[in-house]
Amino acid sequence: MKHQAKSIRPFIGAKDFDLSRSFYRDMGFEEVVISPAMSLFKINDVGFYLQNAYIKDWVDNTMIFLEVDDADRYYQELLALNLPSKYENIRLTPVRVDYWGKECFVHDPSGILWHFGEFFRK
Numbered sequence: 001m002k003h004q005a006k007s008i009r010p011f012i013g014a015k016d017f018d019l020s021r022s023f024y025r026d027m028g029f030e031e032v033v034i035s036p037a038m039s040l041f042k043i044n045d046v047g048f049y050l051q052n053a054y055i056k057d058w059v060d061n062t063m064i065f066l067e068v069d070d071a072d073r074y075y076q077e078l079l080a081l082n083l084p085s086k087y088e089n090i091r092l093t094p095v096r097v098d099y100w101g102k103e104c105f106v107h108d109p110s111g112i113l114w115h116f117g118e119f120f121r122k
Contacts, residue, residue, distance in 0.1 A: 006045075007045055007046070007047065009040070009047050009048055009049055010048050010049070010064060011048070011049045011051055012048055012049070012050055012051065012059070012062055012064070012110075012112055013050075013051050013053045013054050013055060013058060013059045013062070013110065013112075014050055014051065014052060014053070014054060014059075014109075014110050015054045015059065015109065015110040015111070016109060016110070017037070017050070017051075017052035019087065019109050020050055020108060020109050020110060021039060021050065023083070023087055023090075023108055023109050024041045024050065024108075025041075026081060026083065026086065027078075027081065027083070027106075028043060029041035029042060029043055029047075030042050030043070034049070036052070037051060037052040037053070038050065038051050038052065046066065048064065054110065059110050059111055059112060060111055062112045062113070063112070063113045063114075063115065064112065064113075064114050064115065065103075065114075065115040065117055066114065066115070066116050066117070067117055067118070067119065068116050068117065068118055069118065070118060071095050071101070071102040071103055071104055071116060071117060071118035072095055072102065074104065074116050074118075075092075075094060075095050075104040075116070078092055078104065078106060078116075079092065083106070087109050088109070089107065089109060089111065090106065090107060090108070090109065091105075091106070091107040092104070092105070092106055093105035093106075100119060100120065101117055101118050101119040101120045102117065102118050102120075103115050103116060103117035103118070104116050
């Protein structure tokens with residue numbers, strides 16, 4: 001194919017739409033309201049759509065990987081936000097090292113699992 005991909009934006013659901021909107025703004029994402037039931041959240045050219053829709057099986061099985069430049073620093077920045085004290089059911093998992101790189105994890109208010117990873121460069 002000769003097309004040039006410019007971005008990919010997954011659609012994710014929210015158990016409590018307003019709570020999730022607040023959570024993602026606190027994480028540093030910029031919100032662009034599209035409709036009363038959907039917003040685009042972005043950092044630079046990377047983004048995702050948050051919907052006021054909740055299907056438990058769908059949300060419980062949603063994982064998103066966001067590549068970051070430094071997983072250790074990103075984890076420290078997440079810790080500094082103190083998200084678990086502001087939002088119920090938020091879990092942060094420290095950085096793990098694997099053969100391909102490093103990553104830390106965050107469960108959002110609905111249970112979506114975020115991977116924040118840094119690939120080892122050869």
